[in-house]
Amino acid sequence: MASPESGSVIDVMVCLATVTPPRLVNVQVPAQATVADAVRASGLLSGLDLTIDTCRLGVYGKRKTPDAALHARDRVEILGALIADPKTARRRRVQKVRATGTREGLKWLRNEAPPKDDVLE
Structure with missing residues (x-):
């Protein structure tokens, strides 16, 4: 393993974080390498239906473009597509709580706007 001061190669960890259990791979890349190079x-995308252009990439949880530069000991994360739309999932959770009739569900009902077919004068 070369030291980061030498400038020739840097160590980077690449994490495949999809629905399957995450996989981590340590790789050595040139000092001027980008996220796509790492x-x-x-080799984590081989055999999957993901490509660098179709998946979301990040470094330590921050979204990055494929041409973003890397630093020594960065963790590159490959994120798959979302399983569910977050807004839809929240609506389902709220409707479920409202249907139970609990105090929390009633609180949401108090703040709800009147139906559009009601005429307010």
């Missing part, structure tokens, strides 16, 4: 070097 993903290609890891």
Whole structure:
């Protein structure tokens, strides 16, 4: 393993965080490498229906473009597509709580706007 001061190679961890259990791979890339270079070097996308252009990429949880520069000991994360739309999932949870008739569900009903077919004068 070369030291980061030498400038030739840096160590980077690549994490595949999809529905399947996460997989981590340590790779060495040139000091001027980009996020896409690290993903290609890891080989994690081979055999999957994901490509660098279709998946979301990040470094330590921050969204990055494939041409973003890397630093020594960065963790590149490959994120798959969302399973469910967050807004739809929240609506379902709220409707479920409202249907139970609990105090929390009633609180949401108090703040609800009147139906559009009601005429307010």
